[in-house]
Amino acid sequence: MAKILMKGNEAIGAAAIKAGCNYFFGYPITPQNEVPEYMSRELPKVGGVFLQAESEVAAINMVYGASGAGARVMTSSSSPGIALKQEGISYLAGAELPCVIVNVVRGGPGLGGIQPAQSDYFQATRGGGNGDYRMPVYAPSSIQETVDLIMGAFDVADQYRTPVMIVADGMIGQMMEPIEFKEPKSRELAPKTWATTGTNEERKPNIINSLFIDPQELENHCIRLEKKYDQMAQNECLVEEYNLEGAEIVVAAYGTTSRIVKNAIDKCAELGIKVGLIRPITLWPFSFDSFDKIEDTTKAVLTVEMSTGQMIDDVKIAMKGRMPVEFYGRTGGMVPTPDAVVEKIKKIVGGEK
Numbered sequence: 001m002a003k004i005l006m007k008g009n010e011a012i013g014a015a016a017i018k019a020g021c022n023y024f025f026g027y028p029i030t031p032q033n034e035v036p037e038y039m040s041r042e043l044p045k046v047g048g049v050f051l052q053a054e055s056e057v058a059a060i061n062m063v064y065g066a067s068g069a070g071a072r073v074m075t076s077s078s079s080p081g082i083a084l085k086q087e088g089i090s091y092l093a094g095a096e097l098p099c100v101i102v103n104v105v106r107g108g109p110g111l112g113g114i115q116p117a118q119s120d121y122f123q124a125t126r127g128g129g130n131g132d133y134r135m136p137v138y139a140p141s142s143i144q145e146t147v148d149l150i151m152g153a154f155d156v157a158d159q160y161r162t163p164v165m166i167v168a169d170g171m172i173g174q175m176m177e178p179i180e181f182k183e184p185k186s187r188e189l190a191p192k193t194w195a196t197t198g199t200n201e202e203r204k205p206n207i208i209n210s211l212f213i214d215p216q217e218l219e220n221h222c223i224r225l226e227k228k229y230d231q232m233a234q235n236e237c238l239v240e241e242y243n244l245e246g247a248e249i250v251v252a253a254y255g256t257t258s259r260i261v262k263n264a265i266d267k268c269a270e271l272g273i274k275v276g277l278i279r280p281i282t283l284w285p286f287s288f289d290s291f292d293k294i295e296d297t298t299k300a301v302l303t304v305e306m307s308t309g310q311m312i313d314d315v316k317i318a319m320k321g322r323m324p325v326e327f328y329g330r331t332g333g334m335v336p337t338p339d340a341v342v343e344k345i346k347k348i349v350g351g352e353k
Contacts (some may be wrong), residue, residue, distance in 0.1 A: 003178035008143045009034035011179055012102055013042060015150040016074045018181050021100070021130065023073040025062035027081060030114040031170040032104035049158025056081040060088030067097040068208045070195030072154055076102035078170075079120050080111055083128060086251040089163055093225075094210030096194075098157035100150065102166045104173035107333035115333025116170030118255060121229045121310035124167050125284045132222050134229040135163045136236055137283040139254045145281075152184040159187055160232055161194075165349035167283060169306065171335070194215055198297075239287035240279040247276030249345050250294050252315045253304040254280050257336060261304055264341035271342075273349055280352060281310040283311070291318035299323040301349050304341055307331050 012031040024039040028211040053059035066073040107117040212218035
């Protein structure tokens with residue numbers, strides 16, 4: 001299959017359409033504007049519907065309605081816009097409605113800037129909305145991986161009846177890379193008999209709801225959701241483990257930052273320092289088991305992020321105090337360089353070999 005050179009944001013839209021997404025609701029915000037622009041042009045060509053909502057709040061509630069009617073639906077935004085969608089995301093999780101939500105992350109807090117960042121890790125993995133809920137969160141490191149994960153994300157959403165989030169920083173949204181559209185692994189998906197598709201007087205009406213006045217009924221609902229989240233944690237965790245055997249330092253990094261780290265690992269090898277990498281592909285479920293594979297001869301784990309340190313909390317939990325967990329990060333739209341990561345590693349190991 002021939003590869004196609006595409007901009008990240010446009011590839012996101014193309015992948016969604018190829019995965020059967022036929023509804024998109026969104027609102028413009030940099031650096032993801034090419035996603036709705038692409039969808040507005042291409043979705044009508046395949047019989048789909050694009051609608052620019054009056055706000056991010058309206059957009060996520062339109063997603064609720066389309067998903068409730070059984071449609072494959074997506075929305076996209078960037079960090080402040082995703083913050084506005086959090087109530088609706090909690091409603092979607094509570095009502096068990098599948099959808100895909102794309103966050104092309106920019107620096108914050110507040111309006112922040114328009115440059116790439118990874119400072120929405122807490123928002124994505126800890127649930128920015130209210131209540132006990134979880135959702136799968138994918139963090140691709142390339143445009144090809146973004147395409148692959150989006151095409152699979154719709155099936156994951158349908159299988160578990162859950163929102164799924166793709167966290168792609170601004171670099172992925174704005175850069176161009178050659179990609180191909182592969183078929184995702186097939187999943188057995190049940191018919192959406194729960195959807196509000198009309199009864200034709202042949203069955204009782206379906207009711208989609210996240211409101212439970214009786215506290216015992218709500219607790220039962222939350223416990224059932226928790227069992228579903230346990231299944232996701234068991235079956236849907238994705239991680240890349242690279243160069244771990246004999247590593248003096250193991251770096252934890254995700255997204256495009258992990259590509260920078262791989263360049264740093266090559267530079268360290270030239271200096272005689274062996275460095276490994278654990279790259280979570282799903283930020284939730286988090287790959288805690290991978291950190292058990294770190295050898296006792298490793299001196300420390302270094303977490304590298306485009307933030308002031310958010311994934312580091314999960315890394316510390318995973319390490320269970322076995323060895324020091326160090327941090328290096330840039331924030332506000334600043335991007336770490338391989339040389340800066342190498343310098344941090346050299347300080348930890350005590351210089352070149």
